[in-house]
Amino acid sequence: xxxxxxxxxxxxxxxxxxxxxxxxxxxxxxxxxxxxxxxxxxxxxxxxxxxxxxxxxxxxxxxxxxxxxxxxxxxxxxxxxxxxxxxxxxxxxxxxxxxxxxxxxxxxxxxxxxxxxxxxxxxxxxxxxxxxxxxxxxxxxxxxxxxxxxxxxxxxxxxxxxxxxxxxxxxxxxxxxxxxxxxxxxxxxxxxxxxxxxxxxxxxxxxxxxxxxxxxxxxxxxxxxxxxxxxxxxxxxxxxxxxxxxxxxxxxxxxxxxxxxxxxxxxxxxxxxxxxxxxxxxxxxxxxxxxxxxxxxxxxxxxxxxxxxxxxxxxxxxxxxxxxxxxxxx
Numbered sequence: 001x002x003x004x005x006x007x008x009x010x011x012x013x014x015x016x017x018x019x020x021x022x023x024x025x026x027x028x029x030x031x032x033x034x035x036x037x038x039x040x041x042x043x044x045x046x047x048x049x050x051x052x053x054x055x056x057x058x059x060x061x062x063x064x065x066x067x068x069x070x071x072x073x074x075x076x077x078x079x080x081x082x083x084x085x086x087x088x089x090x091x092x093x094x095x096x097x098x099x100x101x102x103x104x105x106x107x108x109x110x111x112x113x114x115x116x117x118x119x120x121x122x123x124x125x126x127x128x129x130x131x132x133x134x135x136x137x138x139x140x141x142x143x144x145x146x147x148x149x150x151x152x153x154x155x156x157x158x159x160x161x162x163x164x165x166x167x168x169x170x171x172x173x174x175x176x177x178x179x180x181x182x183x184x185x186x187x188x189x190x191x192x193x194x195x196x197x198x199x200x201x202x203x204x205x206x207x208x209x210x211x212x213x214x215x216x217x218x219x220x221x222x223x224x225x226x227x228x229x230x231x232x233x234x235x236x237x238x239x240x241x242x243x244x245x246x247x248x249x250x251x252x253x254x255x256x257x258x259x260x261x262x263x264x265x266x267x268x269x270x271x272x273x274x275x276x277x278x279x280x281x282x283x284x285x286x287x288x289x290x291x292x293x294x295x296x297x298x299x300x301x302x303x304x305x306x307x308x309x310x311x312x313x314x315x316x317x318x319x320x321x322x323x324x325x326x327x328x329x330x
Contacts, residue, residue, distance in 0.1 A: 084113030092213030274311030
């Protein structure tokens with residue numbers, strides 16, 4: 001009897017703590033006077049403990065999500081993000097490490113209380129991907145609704161709405177979202193042979209956040225980043241990836257060696273990123289989609305921070321899953 005009381009007390013305490021964390025997190029993130037970026041997933045396709053590409057942006061009380069790689073939904077819940085209040089999703093391109101968990105994002109946000117059809121914005125191809133997830137999850141939606149009832153799990157909100165847009169011209173941009181003073185524009189980036197492929201610039205109240213997506217250095221990315229309060233960019237340590245290639249060659253793993261050789265021609269290097277951020281006069285630079293996805297501080301400094309800091313005088317944030325970056329009102 002005593003053991004049961006202890007278990008009950010512990011369970012109640014754990015539930016209260018989680019609920020308090022969820023309430024406090026939502027209150028902090030949905031404040032209209034600050035813009036908060038949460039680097040939900042900072043990894044890529046290379047094996048690591050990092051969740052794949054996913055960035056949450058909270059602006060003027062709106063929860064916007066950019067990409068949803070493997071593990072994104074689970075990590076958002078672990079971070080106590082207000083998933084039920086997810087307003088819209090934006091996809092950069094259709095490598096799996098950027099959309100693999102989109103089905104779970106759609107499903108979990110609905111299960112946890114989303115009561116609107118979730119808009120998923122992306123260049124041409126997103127309708128096909130969203131339709132594929134809907135087909136895969138049709139039984140799941142039906143089972144949940146049948147078990148819990150339509151009042152708790154209304155089927156009308158289970159699915160997402162794919163909103164495709166045509167890729168902007170080489171040096172242009174296209175408006176894809178506007179609500180309560182928040183605007184999102186898409187611009188082309190270069191990640192050949194992947195087409196279409198875009199980055200995003202988000203603006204509100206005189207402040208701007210830019211997400212590069214996966215890209216090499218381009219003049220368009222430079223122009224779109226000018227004066228940004230925050231640039232969130234992928235980054236690759238070219239020497240380190242070359243060393244991984246050589247190590248795999250020496251070990252007889254030709255497939256991985258070839259992949260490590262190939263990927264160096266469609267990501268921006270740390271040195272190039274530092275130069276771009278300095279020329280664009282970016283106030284803050286956040287690194288995500290780290291290649292290679294190292295965790296040790298010594299390697300992070302050597303591969304990424306030092307080569308960037310040699311060229312860029314602003315603030316550098318080397319992302320880890322869950323890193324928060326707050327941009328206060330000027």
